[in-house]
Amino acid sequence: MKPYAELSKEELQELKTALEAQFEEEKAKGLSLDMSRGKPSADQLDLSMGMMDVLGSDSQLVCSEGVDCRNYGVLDGIAEAKQLLSDMMEVPKENIVIFGNSSLNIMFDTVARSMTHGVMGSTPWARLDAVKFLCPVPGYDRHFTITEYFGIEMIPVPMTTEGPDMDMVEDLVQADPAIKGIWCVPKYSNPQGITYSDETVRRFARLKPAAEDFRIYWDNAYGIHHLYEDKQDTLLEILEECKQAGNPDLVYKFSSTSKISFPGSGIAAVASSDGNLADIRRQMQCQTIGHDKLNQLRHARFFKDIHGMTAHMKKHADILRPKFDAVLETLEKELGGLGIGSWIAPRGGYFISFDSLDGCAKAIVSKAKEAGLIMTGAGATFPYGKDPCDKNIRIAPSYPTAGELKAAAQVFVLSVKLASVEKLLAEKA
Amino acid sequence: MKPYAELSKEELQELKTALEAQFEEEKAKGLSLDMSRGKPSADQLDLSMGMMDVLGSDSQLVCSEGVDCRNYGVLDGIAEAKQLLSDMMEVPKENIVIFGNSSLNIMFDTVARSMTHGVMGSTPWARLDAVKFLCPVPGYDRHFTITEYFGIEMIPVPMTTEGPDMDMVEDLVQADPAIKGIWCVPKYSNPQGITYSDETVRRFARLKPAAEDFRIYWDNAYGIHHLYEDKQDTLLEILEECKQAGNPDLVYKFSSTSKISFPGSGIAAVASSDGNLADIRRQMQCQTIGHDKLNQLRHARFFKDIHGMTAHMKKHADILRPKFDAVLETLEKELGGLGIGSWIAPRGGYFISFDSLDGCAKAIVSKAKEAGLIMTGAGATFPYGKDPCDKNIRIAPSYPTAGELKAAAQVFVLSVKLASVEKLLAEKA
Structure with a gap:
């Protein structure tokens, strides 16, 4: 026709x-x-049903550090869960903190904390006249919902087949100190399925933002979610690139097992620099006594290691x-x-x-x-x-x-x- | 001697x-x-080991509303968990929202939300010059940690054997619009084990705060945590008292199963008026796709009902x-x-x-x-x-x-x- x-x-x-x-x-x-x-x-979901049996009443529920996972304690995740998620997220286990069941919740809390406490000592965003985020489009609606909820102005940036239009990103973040963040789904992006090119990742790592509290919100939700064995995208690891570029604090990297084990009953994590993690831990210490360690243990025992995953x-x-x-x-x-x-x-x-x-x-x-x-x-x-x-x-x-x-x-x-x-x-x- | x-x-x-x-x-x-x-x-902890077996790979994991608990969906809790916790908290199930594993986290989020979004339309606290909380003393350190984290000024109020000194509470909240809340552990209080008298609860329900966004943070952490069968304290139900007193929006009531099932792997909830719950749900819709429904189901099936609990x-x-x-x-x-x-x-x-x-x-x-x-x-x-x-x-x-x-x-x-x-x-x- x-x-x-x-x-x-x-x-x-x-x-x-x-x-x-x-x-x-x-x-x-x-x-x-x-x-x-x-x-x-x-x-x-049936693929993960074995997870329902991996911990039973006859199981040893003590993690590798000797902590009884049934009780209080261990703020930022048990060692075996950290190991599993750090391998999944391609970052050192020293640089990750395990949260509850939702990486979206970590992102929300990260923006909320920046509103009330700033970022590594910066002015709390709630006290600023304008706070803006760059939003590659098309993008993930729930990201935009978070920034909208906090009254943050959103500036669309067009996607290309290599990732966001980096000329535009560089110009905007260098020019405007009110721009405090950018939402990214860098691998198999939501909704286009685009993976950022090496050059895009390197340009992100080398950004020179006008705002000291600008951060890249790197939501690597689909890091290991390939459709094919013979055609797989690869993504440069952003934390390491930022470190090499002399910008170690530039990025928060988020991930979860929501689409690996059970949506809503998975485990989520954030990876970042020591400086950012200090901010995060300070908030966590006030917010919770600890997340669900039994579910962390359940995941670690079910998958065993990254090869199992x-x-x-x-x-x-x-x-x-x-x-x-x-x-x-x-x-x-x-x-x-x-x-x-x-x-x-x-x-x-x-x-x-x-x-x-x-x-x-x-x-x-x-x-x-x-x-x-x-x-x-x-x-x-x-x-x-x-x-x-x-x-x-x-x-x-x-x-x-x-x-x-x-x-x-x-x-x-x-x-x-x-x-x-x-x-x-x-x-x- | x-x-x-x-x-x-x-x-x-x-x-x-x-x-x-x-x-x-x-x-x-x-x-x-x-x-x-x-x-x-x-x-x-051994008492709850049966909970590790109640859901297995051969279990039906669909809740009473017909939702597959393994998948996304159901923002504020599955019906059977709501029923269990509403019976435990002595409130209608329409008035509760189930969260994750920690009531402390709900309290933190409640203060955080008030900082950035105010309370039912009030000015966000982050924009006010002064925000104060009343703190019955001695009290729970983690409550004080939350208010301190947000820079909220804390005013100690002495405890009596009937609860906080209500003359002082009434005078202060009527006089000072900067006072936005009071931390309460009303039953078997932390650390004194005091249960608020009926008169104390009624005086709370009849408070006439200068601040429209004043709320009672009613942390009923030990509601069913009796030591004796023959000597048990009883506590008037605060939501109902507030409603009767024409102050339906005055209180947030928090509770969890942390010291019933497993600390850190329990389920937590908040109960409040429709007006307050609308605020809470609006935040939740941005913060998460939903909490861990499998753990909610696990609790509901293990305890069966309030009698089991x-x-x-x-x-x-x-x-x-x-x-x-x-x-x-x-x-x-x-x-x-x-x-x-x-x-x-x-x-x-x-x-x-x-x-x-x-x-x-x-x-x-x-x-x-x-x-x-x-x-x-x-x-x-x-x-x-x-x-x-x-x-x-x-x-x-x-x-x-x-x-x-x-x-x-x-x-x-x-x-x-x-x-x-x-x-x-x-x-x-």
Whole structure:
């Protein structure tokens, strides 16, 4: 078929009639599908069921340092959990602190602490007239929600295939001392699945921010979440790069096992320099007596070591890969060459990012909903939920079953076609 | 023996020599004892070992609302955990929100949120010149640590046998709009084991604070932590009292299972009015995708209901009671009638509070340490660690074994006698 833009008004009109008939058929099926959130499927959760047995009433519940994990004590994590997560995060175990079940919570607390106590001795942000964050777009909605909650002004920075536009990042952070941070998902980014290039990571490490309390919020959520064995992205380790560049305090690196073991019942950690960790520990000492050491022990005993975790991730990939492939194949087959959308085939992570014609994303999501398919809200991938071009849609293929996914992808491409035709017709009116 | 105050200088001198000889004997034993923190003993932790088996790889991990507890979802707690904790906290389940493993963390977050976002629309405290909290003394050191961390000025209010001095509380909160909160452990208080009288609770509920954003921080940490079956304190339910008094938003009520199941691996909750819970949920929505639902399910299935929990608490009491009795008997036998110390025999909780002669607490703790016994630091029960009379010492009898406890109590009373004699001699010098 020809690209839609080359169709005449009459051809578009005819196409619209045909698509509407198809759409009514889809609606009549009464589907109830969800591609909105990056939730693992039940099959994936089953992979970790052994974790429910690894600690029992006959288990020795003492960690390697000799502490009874059932009792109070050990503020920043037991040694075996630190070892596991430091290997996973590629940082020395001296540089990590284990928290509770959510890295998002650590990020929230990090911003909250900066608001009330500043960063390594700087003025608390709550006392400043303006605080700004750079937000690579499209990006992760929950990051933007945190900064919005604290009244922090968000400045969008476009993503490229190498990561955020570093010319823009460098210019902005050098020029404006009110810019205190940047949200990054550096590997298999949410939603595009882009991994920052070596040059991008090095430019981050060499940043010269006007604000002494500027920090990179490096949310490495998908560090080992590959889809393929033969095609894997690699990411330079940012802490080491920062250290080498003479900027050791520039970054907080976050990660968790939420999409490795059980979402919500995993363990999360932050890695950073000694200086930043001192700030973090000072807060933790007031905030808690300690996080859940039994769950830390459960993870350490279940995975044993990073090799156990890597083997486990291959099983996740075996479940996820066909789902991504199914969506990508449908996109290619149904939309390829029509000029009404573009996407990147990611090598890992949880999402496929779809860009429609300008001004069509909301209409597509709305049509999909009408036919029983819930997508992530259009605009969610931008600060304040406002996509200036109204074109980006995040597709999350992990949760539905293979059968559901096939149906969902069909509804999606049909919604794209219909919204695109309507837009092109409106332009010709 | 006569009260020490009635002894002549010569008698005191003679006593001192005898006590010093005893003290050297104790030191020579090379003891290593700890009565410093309210930690459950290994015996107590063993009571909950069944919890390690209640969820296994063959378990159904779906909660009563039909949600797979392994996955994301359910922000404020699964229904069965809400039911259990609402029964434990004596509040409707609509009025509670379940958090992670630590009620201290909820309190910290509550103060942090008030700093950055105010309370139900009030000015964020970080923008005010002065923020003050009332601190009943002696009290819980970790409460004071939170307020100190946020630069909140702490005003001590003396405890009576009925609870805080309510004349003083009423006068202060009515007069000073900078007073935004009061820390309370209303049942089996830390460290005195005092339960607030009905009249005290009613006066709290009827407070007319100058500050609209004044809240009572009601840390009901020991609500069901009785030591005896036949002698139990009861506490009026504060949320209901506040509602009846036309002050529904006046209180946050905190609790957890830390000293019921496993410290650090329990579940914690806050109960409050709809207005306060809206504030809390708004923060939570930005802070986390949800807390550990598997651990919530584990607790609900292990205890089954409040009756199961009450039965479980009797087993804790059976272990704790002889320990409290041993310390109280030693205090009575060794110090009774000497006029060098006073204490209250608590009916529940985790502590015995000891008041020495003025100016002796630091010396007693220091002597005990010299003989191998770690006590809570003198002054810890007061804001900024400063006990103006230097007389209060918190005794935590739960962690040591019965044998250790006997030895520890002996070291303690000997340290009290010696420090008291030294003080009385110095006064006569």
